Amino acid sequence: MSTGDPARAKTMAAATESVPPGRWTLARWAIASSTLGFPQAAGPVAFALVAVALTGDASGGAAMILAMTLAQVAGAIPLTRLGRRFAMAAFLRLLVIARTVALVAIAASAASGVSLAWLIALAAAAGLVNGAAYGYLRAVLNRIAPAAGLSRALGISATLNELTYVAAPVVASGLGSISPVLGIVAMALVGALPALLVPNLGPATAAPPEAAPRRGAGSILRPAILLWLLCAAAGGATVAAIEIGAVALALKFGYEPALAILFTVPLCIASVAGGVWVSVRNRRATRGVVVAQLLVMSAGAALAASGLSVATTLAGAILIGLVLAPLATHYSLALDALAPPHRRPEVFALLRTANACGVILASALLTAVSLSTALSAITAAMVFATVAAGIASAKRREPVPPSRE
Template structure:
């Protein structure tokens, strides 16, 4: 497709109300997880050891998501055409559970009860992002899917930046308001998903039951992309959590950290828009595109940790942002054609779960190791992802018919 045809296709996507409706639903579905850390810390701000208590609640919520993402996604897959309604119902109950959590926290409930409520809300919301992602292929034609994911990567950057700000503003109203903001986002996504379940319905299943290296969901290619998602999440979690420490190395404080995160978000958003226009013109498959981007992200994070001035630091952060947005789109697009019929919501749920787990691991390692050591560790997960990408690419070539 030529430049003019590519631009026309991109404009066609941007004019599709079904895509923007899907995107709004997707951003709302992602928001509770992005709000969780600050919201739960705010909920426990009046306790003696608020940081530790907030950490327990965040861990309860995230671990519950990890445990239940696959089973909930599988259950939604079994629902077939009723999957959208079931996902909306789960999200609505999860939102109600968050309201109860906020009220319990405001009433001074003990940590065990709060942790149980966090775990229940996490479980109920675990399959929501995967369920919404599953429906993108019915919101846009297949020829526009990669561009749609690229635009979505830009929207993700904006959501990542905006969600904590919404919580911070809500906390001005009271300690439980941040959790209630999570509930509003979950409820709004549930309403949109339910009301538009006919328009964003169950996509036609046309993928094979597995790729090279196995059959079913857990094949070598899908495991490779799950690992890419983990590495992607760990890299972002590490550099975003380390923003304050990086700024302090250059004798700056919270304002400098905010500048680092803003630079990452803006560069990522711009890269997502650029990739939307260029994706169909670029040569090479998904693995060939993802591999160099992974290398750039891992290496530039190390460069950022060693930076002795702002020019080097922000330059490295810009390159991380430029690489992460296309990588976000590529991993989701690649998985689209690999997931077996009848297990797509489960597969996308696992994709987002591995991403969230990687993000959390990045923060945990930063607390356990010196800053420069923690910022070097994403190279290990990136290396593992590269090895698996190369292995699945070799398996695909070996399985291909020879003339």
């Protein structure tokens, strides 16, 4: 390629420039990553309280969450592709602002007493950007962290995300007990923080025109990428089955519904421990270790599905939690290596979408069939993903991300 055009060379150099890594920059990214998911974590409680206040029935809150999740799946790829030729940080801020406006509209509408149908539509509008926003935020990390530090940054992010999913429902419940609208306002305010915290990449934008895909751009859904999306979806369904089915599990063993925390809190604590382990270790897991971790999650799912006792179900939840962060970190690193650089936001958006599809699957099964049947079906899906990963790992070696140092 000719380098005789200084202006062109300067443009391409700027487009591939990374922000010099620094602790404060990475800390801002980690906080942005954890607060980005706050609305989704607080939504089930906050929306349910709003629905009860309007209609006397909490099922309207579930409908709002379903609308938000389905919209996320629908909007992930179109919105990610829309932002290709914009600066990543700037487009991410725009997505977060759009979601904040939708959440504020929900709060204002709920205060005005509008019909539930309007709230469901606004929840869908708020969820539309979630997948794309995650994709761009994860892609930003590649610009601010050295290759050797990605595992640690992702481990810290996974730990903070688990803390968010523990704290957000508590905040939504506490504020919602004062006024249901306050819970929605908290979702909007905390969920807006990534727009303020995301590091400014300066001239580093999306891929330059020379590197952007041309007319014949191929599909990114290659078998190697589909494998990890499948594993993410199965893992998302497994975790969601415990979290969503916690009340049903408590009732099954003769406890009060409030004691659903017997299963959700240990899962979250184990997940935080797994995230800390990933951060301290700061190394990408080998293929054998990843398959072993998938086996542990499958075993945890099987224990929970067995229904033998509270102890076995609790042990299953802990096993699932322990490998949740390590596996999520591996999926992110594996897709980072497999995706073309200019399409990483799209692939990371697909990763979040796969997880959302797992949550939808778990919700649908828990709604349509008995608890034991739903847990057994999800266990089968997890085992299938584990077998697929084992076979693929025996056949080929994944590429290692190139060093940017």
